[in-house]
Amino acid sequence: MSDILERLEAVLDERRHADPQSSYVASLHHKGLNKILEKVGEEATEALLAAKDAETGGEAERHALVAETADLWFHSLVMLSHLDISHRAVLEELARRFGMSGLDEKAARQ
Numbered sequence: 001m002s003d004i005l006e007r008l009e010a011v012l013d014e015r016r017h018a019d020p021q022s023s024y025v026a027s028l029h030h031k032g033l034n035k036i037l038e039k040v041g042e043e044a045t046e047a048l049l050a051a052k053d054a055e056t057g058g059e060a061e062r063h064a065l066v067a068e069t070a071d072l073w074f075h076s077l078v079m080l081s082h083l084d085i086s087h088r089a090v091l092e093e094l095a096r097r098f099g100m101s102g103l104d105e106k107a108a109r110q
């Protein structure tokens with residue numbers, strides 16, 4: 001399970017030059033960055049609406065939020081791939097921030 005991002009990234013990179021008729025990812029790359037960003041925005045909105053439903057809902061609503069978050073992560077990975085940025089850079093940034101209080105980091109910026 002833990003290597004799914006590595007495996008998915010390899011597929012996404014391979015699909016950049018695939019036939020848009022036979023691959024959803026290839027069709028996104030073919031349509032260009034604006035289409036990919038439109039999908040990221042759409043999935044972000046769907047995820048936040050699902051989060052509101054999950055706050056008061058049951059297992060079905062919680063599962064729907066997991067599915068919408070997966071859609072958002074997936075389309076974000078396509079965005080990064082389109083711009084030649086590996087998900088590893090994001091993981092490294094999170095690792096760099098690990099243990100650093102968000103409040104301390106904000107104070108250091110001011």
Ligand SMILES: N=c1c2ncn([C@@H]3O[C@H](COP(=O)(O)OP(=O)(O)OP(=O)(O)O)[C@@H](O)[C@H]3O)c2ncn1[C@@H]1O[C@H](COP(=O)(O)O)[C@@H](O)[C@H]1O
Binds near residue numbers: 026
């Ligand atoms: N993880 C995903 C994944 N998650 C979501 N989606 C697709 O994302 C699309 C967007 O969802 P929407 O509900 O917005 O669908 P839609 O209304 O058809 O989209 P639009 O017409 O508005 O663009 C759906 O078609 C989903 O099937 C994904 N498509 C592919 N993957 C992975 O990417 C790999 C490569 O996929 P292909 O490029 O299609 O071979 C797959 O093997 C999977 O591992």
